[in-house]
Amino acid sequence: MNILLDENMPYAHQLFGRLGAVRSLPGRRINSAALGQTDALMVRSVTPVTASLLANSAIRFVGSATAGTDHVDEAWLEQAGIGFSAAPGCNALAVVEYVISALLSLGQRDDFLLKDRTVGIIGVGNVGSRLNQRLSALGVRTLLCDPLRADRGDEGDFADLATLVREADVLTFHTPLTDQGAYRTRHLVDEALLACLPDNAILINACRGPVVDNAALLRVLQTGKPLSVVLDVWEPEPDLCLPLLSRVSLATPHIAGYSLEGKARGTTQVYDAFSRFIGVNDPVALDSLLPPPAVASVAIRGELDESMLRQLVHLVYDVRRDDGMLRRAAAAAGEFDRLRRDYPVRREWSSLRVETDNAASAALLAELGFNAGLAPSR
Numbered sequence: 001m002n003i004l005l006d007e008n009m010p011y012a013h014q015l016f017g018r019l020g021a022v023r024s025l026p027g028r029r030i031n032s033a034a035l036g037q038t039d040a041l042m043v044r045s046v047t048p049v050t051a052s053l054l055a056n057s058a059i060r061f062v063g064s065a066t067a068g069t070d071h072v073d074e075a076w077l078e079q080a081g082i083g084f085s086a087a088p089g090c091n092a093l094a095v096v097e098y099v100i101s102a103l104l105s106l107g108q109r110d111d112f113l114l115k116d117r118t119v120g121i122i123g124v125g126n127v128g129s130r131l132n133q134r135l136s137a138l139g140v141r142t143l144l145c146d147p148l149r150a151d152r153g154d155e156g157d158f159a160d161l162a163t164l165v166r167e168a169d170v171l172t173f174h175t176p177l178t179d180q181g182a183y184r185t186r187h188l189v190d191e192a193l194l195a196c197l198p199d200n201a202i203l204i205n206a207c208r209g210p211v212v213d214n215a216a217l218l219r220v221l222q223t224g225k226p227l228s229v230v231l232d233v234w235e236p237e238p239d240l241c242l243p244l245l246s247r248v249s250l251a252t253p254h255i256a257g258y259s260l261e262g263k264a265r266g267t268t269q270v271y272d273a274f275s276r277f278i279g280v281n282d283p284v285a286l287d288s289l290l291p292p293p294a295v296a297s298v299a300i301r302g303e304l305d306e307s308m309l310r311q312l313v314h315l316v317y318d319v320r321r322d323d324g325m326l327r328r329a330a331a332a333a334g335e336f337d338r339l340r341r342d343y344p345v346r347r348e349w350s351s352l353r354v355e356t357d358n359a360a361s362a363a364l365l366a367e368l369g370f371n372a373g374l375a376p377s378r
């Protein structure tokens, strides 16, 4: 069995090596000539998986260690009889932690408390629903927009996008990129929507670049409209529009989902799917792969306020580090992909043990996903 891997998949050599001969390549260099006699291909989001890549290949299975699948022609794979699995939800918590870090950073910069803001979440799937859960635990008012779920009759209070634009202080987008049908999301944020945003609104895009019309966003920011914009994803990638970069509040190179846990879960989810596909029963426990975190535990006292929460959140992950990294490197060719390839180890909140002497704080921290414990006060 010959297996070709995207090089940006932690633990993949170790795991897929149990099943066959493995080699890896940068995702953007995986093309039909590179496939040779490959039987199975494991990609990430930068490799378009289409008929032109696979039509004359021996590939029987494709895995994508990602939540998004807009780079994969799933209909073609199905009619070609090629197995496919993505990794739904693998990095949802990482994106949630990115968004909350961004909001706490902007709160510190602009002197507002997150709990006083209304956050509109567009796309209430794996990311959006977890974001809603954590923000609600923090006492933040949320408004939810997911017309597919609303039309399906899912439980929940769903509003339309126009209501969120009118009523929310923050709009954060967590939809797939789609081009067809009533729910299409390409340029969901267009010039007309941007014009309707109230002054001082916060706009976050951590899903796919083209969900926001980047040229329209630049034009609106150039008029001096007061908006705080957080962009993790760009239109197009890996090319960066430097004038846009200079006008956004936080800018990162498509790493919102790049916690070690998130990337490792992506690998293990496609490993488990491929194992099942070839009839091997060898499930992998994530915890058996992950190293201990650099910062393992911390003790706090008293009731948790927003400033203490910000310090805890940023002890684990601070989006401003990645913003600085991108701004320093952005002008040079190839840096967007290099920053992603060489991304430093980043852990999730669950990796931090927080001991507190306050029962309410312990309960809240546990609800937020920290490894919280109540310690007797001394």
Ligand SMILES: NC(=O)c1ccc[n+]([C@@H]2O[C@H](COP(=O)([O-])OP(=O)(O)OC[C@H]3O[C@@H](n4cnc5c(N)ncnc54)[C@H](O)[C@@H]3O)[C@@H](O)[C@H]2O)c1
Binding pocket: 067, 068, 069, 088, 089, 091, 092, 095, 122, 123, 124, 125, 126, 127, 128, 145, 146, 147, 148, 149, 174, 175, 176, 177, 183, 184, 185, 206, 207, 208, 232, 233, 254, 255, 256, 257, 258
């Ligand atoms: N920046 C990153 O690192 C990163 C990480 C993970 C996911 N993503 C992107 O974010 C997207 C969402 O991730 P997820 O794991 O929550 O996916 P998901 O499939 O679990 O959820 C997506 C939700 O969006 C909803 N939706 C679809 N069209 C919509 C529309 N027009 N308006 C409002 N809602 C709509 C769907 O009904 C679904 O509930 C992924 O498709 C991926 O492209 C980016």
Ligand SMILES: O=C(O)[C@H](O)[C@H](O)COP(=O)(O)O
Binding pocket: 008, 044, 045, 046, 065, 066, 067, 068, 069, 091, 207, 254, 255, 256, 257, 258
């Ligand atoms: O869809 C996803 O899972 C994310 O966007 C993912 O983090 C993208 O990372 P990449 O596959 O480009 O390494």
